[in-house]
Amino acid sequence: MEARQKLLIAAFYLAKFNEEAVRNLGYAGFRDAFNNIGATLNYSPNSVKNRRDDFDPLFDHRAGWHQVELGRSNLEIVDNFDHLSEEALRAIVLDLLDKESLDEIILPNSNRQSSVYTTRGVTGRKAEEFFMKWFATFHPDKTLIDKRDLGCGYDFGIENSSHVYEVKGLSENDGGVLFTDKEWKVATELQNDYHLVLVKNCLSENPIVETYSNPHFRFSPNKQVRMVVNVSWGISSNDLNHTDTD
Incomplete structure (x- = not known):
């Protein structure tokens, strides 16, 4: 996965879950988050902040770049990740920030030919x-x-x-x-x-x-079948066999 996609996913998580996201990633505040995420992904702290601000108008925490329409790459992130819980999206972000882990997520909604309307945008x-x-x-x-x-x-x-x-x-x-x-x-x-x-x-x-x-x-619309990123949480049989019941 390209570094920019990782940046957008992390920025979307920060925008959607705000201070909860900062705390759960283990940062002292937004400045600390911008600095560390930027260093990990080879972007400046200001780039991380600006990409978070891109997504801000979708939520109620800040005005963000409300005067600018979301671009195609940003809409792809919304399409693929907005349905996830905080815990699931956090797990993805943590993996993306771990250089030894999760280097590829297939985004089924990528490479669309044109931006589409989203009621939440x-x-x-x-x-x-x-x-x-x-x-x-x-x-x-x-x-x-x-x-x-x-x-x-x-x-x-x-x-x-x-x-x-x-x-x-x-x-x-x-x-x-x-x-x-x-x-x-x-x-x-x-x-x-x-x-x-x-x-x-x-x-x-x-x-x-x-x-x-x-x-x-x-009208005669074209049918578009979409797949989304889904996260599941598996408990192994070994874990079950070694944990006491209530």
Whole structure:
């Protein structure tokens, strides 16, 4: 694995788990972490800090580089490692920082041709925030219902209505978007009640909103099967046989 990938994984861990990550890696503070991680991976302490700041806008600890859209390499790290627990990701980081251990992790989501929207990224958050303001302006007689944390397959519903909205964001005026299998399944079921909201240039001062009803009927997407990094914890039979039961 390239040193830069190791750097990004370590930086993502620091950004996501913040002071807990610093403590669990055994560092006295962030400065100590930046110095030691940088020395191990042959990067300057400032490089480690800047890469952590890249991921910061995904979480609530610091603002970080909130004005900069995540690049493809950073999104690959999010795709592959965001689902892991603190303990699992810490174990990976410790192995990556051990020069005698774990030199290769295969990232199934690497080498993608273009960046894709992620609802947890800066683009997605900005798009959702702008959509809520836009909707209140153009539909003052309707009330949005926030469904983003309910796993419904869409982001917003409307009070006393069957219409739902899935919001996707683009940092520029052009690009593709990604539906999860759950989102696409719900779009198939709801048909004309399901609306794709595309917010273009969503990091600019003047985003553009485009809406598409029944995206399942209107578009012909390419299926993308993804694999993710998974961590399991094995207890050997020898360990079991040499430990007293309760």
